[in-house]
Amino acid sequence: MPGWNAQKDASKVTHAEFDGKTNATDAAKAFKDQIKGRTILVTGVAPKGIGEGTVLAIASGEPKLLVLASRTQSKMDEVVGKVKEQYPGANVKTVVLDLSSVGSIENAAAEVSTAHLTHPRPRSRGSDQHMCIARDEQVHENANGDVSIRR
Numbered sequence: 001m002p003g004w005n006a007q008k009d010a011s012k013v014t015h016a017e018f019d020g021k022t023n024a025t026d027a028a029k030a031f032k033d034q035i036k037g038r039t040i041l042v043t044g045v046a047p048k049g050i051g052e053g054t055v056l057a058i059a060s061g062e063p064k065l066l067v068l069a070s071r072t073q074s075k076m077d078e079v080v081g082k083v084k085e086q087y088p089g090a091n092v093k094t095v096v097l098d099l100s101s102v103g104s105i106e107n108a109a110a111e112v113s114t115a116h117l118t119h120p121r122p123r124s125r126g127s128d129q130h131m132c133i134a135r136d137e138q139v140h141e142n143a144n145g146d147v148s149i150r151r
Contacts, residue, residue, distance in 0.1 A: 024057035035061030041112060043097060045070040047078045055079055059087045066090060067112055069097035 015030055028035060040058055045051035045068040059066055066083070068076045076094040083090050097108040 024053045025060060028057040028061045032061045035063050037062070037064050039063065039065040039067065041067040041069055041095075043069045043099065045079050046072070046075045047082075052079045052082065055083060056086060059083045059090045059092075062087075062090075064091065066092045067095060068092065069095045069108055069112075071096065071098045 015027075018027065018030075035058055040063045042051060042055050042058065045055055051068075051070065055066065055068060068079060070076050073094065073096055076096075080092050080094060083092050095108045095111050096104070098104040
């Protein structure tokens with residue numbers, strides 16, 4: 001990586017075993033405790049792409065809810081089919097999301113919030129953390145169920 005100094009930044013490396021041959025499934029196994037039972041949102045989901053590989057890897061970690069967000073419903077449906085084929089018990093929802101449209105982002109945030117709130121969860125701080133994987137946006141849900149998206 002340009003500008004990355006291995007000696008200087010070695011203390012920031014959390015998984016030294018990861019290298020150029022590490023795949024998404026290996027990473028999901030390493031983070032299984034952070035995935036299992038949690039709500040995870042993945043953007044940019046399309047068949048035969050990095051989004052599909054990411055979703056399948058995360059599904060192997062048994063999240064409580066896996067939310068797929070992308071512009072094309074039919075592409076997400078194809079990936080959902082593959083998830084259900086490999087992990088029949090997976091709880092998967094889809095949300096149409098165009099990250100170039102503020103209106104689409106607002107609608108998706110409201111839909112994610114509503115979908116997530118249909119799953120009872122404890123309200124105590126730190127008891128139910130959520131992870132989001134997105135290219136350009138950071139999605140965060142606080143303990144009160146409020147969703148914010150930051151660029």
